[in-house]
Amino acid sequence: MMLPKIELHLHLEGAAPPAFIRGLAREKSIDINGIFDERGRYRFDSFRQFLKVYEAATSALTTPDDYARLTRAVLEESAASGVAYCETFISPDFCGGGDLGAWQDYLHAIREAAAPFDPQGITLRGIATCIRHFGPDRARQAARCAMETAGDWLVGFGMGGDENTGQPKDYAYAFDMAREAGLRLTAHAGEWRGPDAVRDTIRDLRVDRIGHGVRAIEDLALVDELAERGTVLECCPGSNIALGLYPGWRRHPINELDRRGVRVTVSTDDPPFFDTTMAREYDRLAEAFDWDDGQLRRIARTALDAAFCDGETRARILKRLEPGHA
Numbered sequence: 001m002m003l004p005k006i007e008l009h010l011h012l013e014g015a016a017p018p019a020f021i022r023g024l025a026r027e028k029s030i031d032i033n034g035i036f037d038e039r040g041r042y043r044f045d046s047f048r049q050f051l052k053v054y055e056a057a058t059s060a061l062t063t064p065d066d067y068a069r070l071t072r073a074v075l076e077e078s079a080a081s082g083v084a085y086c087e088t089f090i091s092p093d094f095c096g097g098g099d100l101g102a103w104q105d106y107l108h109a110i111r112e113a114a115a116p117f118d119p120q121g122i123t124l125r126g127i128a129t130c131i132r133h134f135g136p137d138r139a140r141q142a143a144r145c146a147m148e149t150a151g152d153w154l155v156g157f158g159m160g161g162d163e164n165t166g167q168p169k170d171y172a173y174a175f176d177m178a179r180e181a182g183l184r185l186t187a188h189a190g191e192w193r194g195p196d197a198v199r200d201t202i203r204d205l206r207v208d209r210i211g212h213g214v215r216a217i218e219d220l221a222l223v224d225e226l227a228e229r230g231t232v233l234e235c236c237p238g239s240n241i242a243l244g245l246y247p248g249w250r251r252h253p254i255n256e257l258d259r260r261g262v263r264v265t266v267s268t269d270d271p272p273f274f275d276t277t278m279a280r281e282y283d284r285l286a287e288a289f290d291w292d293d294g295q296l297r298r299i300a301r302t303a304l305d306a307a308f309c310d311g312e313t314r315a316r317i318l319k320r321l322e323p324g325h326a
């Protein structure tokens, strides 16, 4: 039987199957053929270019209904990988250009599209996300949208985008707003910058989790600190390898971080961009590090513990993780 999985780090647009985006672009006569290779996959060869292709693909998504269709397409893929619970990053910048009323419409459409999947065994929750390279003003705007829609479905606030833009403290105001609204916090760090970026992010944004954070391994004092604090890392090994951060699965630090007591979890980030799925991540990790089912179940438990949903939802999902649960 396929192991049940918990995914904490998934960008909704980044999970869009290329065929879905191509079809949508065709319907709307938007010309984005240049972002695909001859086999119809997303084409990029650096992180910068990846961000450009990502934004071009996202330009085909222009209405709440597009996001509803996207949500269904993504959840079908996740369900096929045995995902029982998933948190997805949704950006008010892409969903309504930072306008609160428009954001509410997008969010409503996404929630409605996800609801029928719940009784089928896969639950979705949202994390409103600001885009770092769009700057602190737009981050504040995104935080305002997040605050106004915080609740049992929109459970967190986060930051993605280009880690090389600005410093974490530039975004502290946005994160403070979100925290005051009761949202749980996560931010990408320690992917393109080193251990200091992880330290600054924890200190200045007071996040519960770190997106990636894997380069903490370059400073073992920080690794000990993370283990002690219980900071959860949303590791996305396939993404890191596809973007050239590590030359192969065996060289990825997730195993070493885990061995040193850091709470690591496994996610796909932007699966079709990186030619991965949750099932594939589990298979590659099992292969690379001899992780058995017990180890993989332990990782899923850590992820569920670190999920931003309410306790009642967590208890309900926990049942899906029990061995023998169909």
Ligand SMILES: [Zn+2]
Pocket: 009, 011, 160, 188, 211, 269
């Ligand atoms: Zn990410």
